[in-house]
Amino acid sequence: MNLDHFGMDTITLAGPLEAKLAAMRAAGFTQVMLNANDLAGHPGGPEAAIEIVRRSGLRVTGFQVLRDFEGLSGHLHAYKVDIAKAMLDMCHALGSRVLLCCSSTSSHATADPELLKKDLQKLAMLAVPYGIRIAYEALSWGRHVNEYTQAWDLVAEADRANLGLAIDSFHILASGTSTERLEEVVAGKIVLVQLADFMWREIRSREERIDTARHFRVFPGEGVHSREVAQLMRTLDNLGYRGDYSFEVFNDDYTQLPHAVVAERARRSVKWLTDQVSRRSLPLRGAAG
Numbered sequence: 001m002n003l004d005h006f007g008m009d010t011i012t013l014a015g016p017l018e019a020k021l022a023a024m025r026a027a028g029f030t031q032v033m034l035n036a037n038d039l040a041g042h043p044g045g046p047e048a049a050i051e052i053v054r055r056s057g058l059r060v061t062g063f064q065v066l067r068d069f070e071g072l073s074g075h076l077h078a079y080k081v082d083i084a085k086a087m088l089d090m091c092h093a094l095g096s097r098v099l100l101c102c103s104s105t106s107s108h109a110t111a112d113p114e115l116l117k118k119d120l121q122k123l124a125m126l127a128v129p130y131g132i133r134i135a136y137e138a139l140s141w142g143r144h145v146n147e148y149t150q151a152w153d154l155v156a157e158a159d160r161a162n163l164g165l166a167i168d169s170f171h172i173l174a175s176g177t178s179t180e181r182l183e184e185v186v187a188g189k190i191v192l193v194q195l196a197d198f199m200w201r202e203i204r205s206r207e208e209r210i211d212t213a214r215h216f217r218v219f220p221g222e223g224v225h226s227r228e229v230a231q232l233m234r235t236l237d238n239l240g241y242r243g244d245y246s247f248e249v250f251n252d253d254y255t256q257l258p259h260a261v262v263a264e265r266a267r268r269s270v271k272w273l274t275d276q277v278s279r280r281s282l283p284l285r286g287a288a289g
Helices: 017-026 036-040 046-056 074-094 113-130 148-158 169-175 180-184 206-215 226-239 259-276
Strands: 006-009 031-035 059-066 098-102 133-137 163-168 190-195 245-247
Touching (some): 031 036, 031 046, 036 074, 098 190, 113 133, 148 163, 163 169, 169 206
C-alpha cells in the first residue's frame, strides 16, 4: 500500500518519540506530524529529538501548535509574538515547512476581523525568512473563529503567499459545518488536512466537544461519520487538493495499546479512505494489498 500522502500525529501513540517513529515507519508511513512537546519534553533536549526525527527517515508533515495568537493587544500581543518566534525557530530546526496555528480561544481576544487579519499577516511575515507556511485552523470551540468558513475568510483577506488554511474533519463534524463553501476555497491555499472521526452522532455542548476532541477521536472508517469524512475527501479531491493528510487522533484507549496495534489501525484507515476516494495522486481502488 502506498501511504505517501498520509501521516500520523505523534499524539496518537504513547511512549518515547523513538518508539512512536519506529512504529509509524514499520507500518509503512513515510511522514509524521510533530508537536512542540516532542522536542521540548524529550529527555535529551530538543537537539536530540530533532536528530532522532532525522534518523527516522520520516518526512515532517508539519509542526504544532501555536495557540491564541491573533486578536490580542498590548503586552499580551507582544508575549505571543515572542512565543511565535520561538515556535518558528523550533519548526525550522526540525526541517518542517509548515507551522499549525489554531484560532484563539482567549477571552481577551478581539472579534474585530481587521485586527485578526493584521495579526495573521504579521505571523506570515515572521515565517517568511524561514520558508515556513502558516496553516490556520478553526477550532470548533474558538472564541470568534470556530468554523473553517470564517478561517478561510480571514486567510483570503490577509492575502499572504505563505498563509493558508488547515482543514480538520473533526472540527467540521463536531460543529456540523456544511462543506458546501469548500468549493470557494482555493486548493493551493489549503496547507494541510487533518483527519479524525468520533463515535457519537451529536455533541451537545462546548465542554463535550473539547472532551471528545482530546480523548475520544477515532480513525476515519471507525466512527459514525464515515460517509461525511469520505465526502469531505471527495470534495477536496474535486477542488484539486493534492497535499498531505494527517491522522490527528487523540484517543485515551489508543495510548494504552501497543504501538504496532494502533499503527495498523491507521494503516487500515488509509485503505478504507483510498477505497472511498480514487484519484490520480492517491493509490487507486484495489491497489492496496
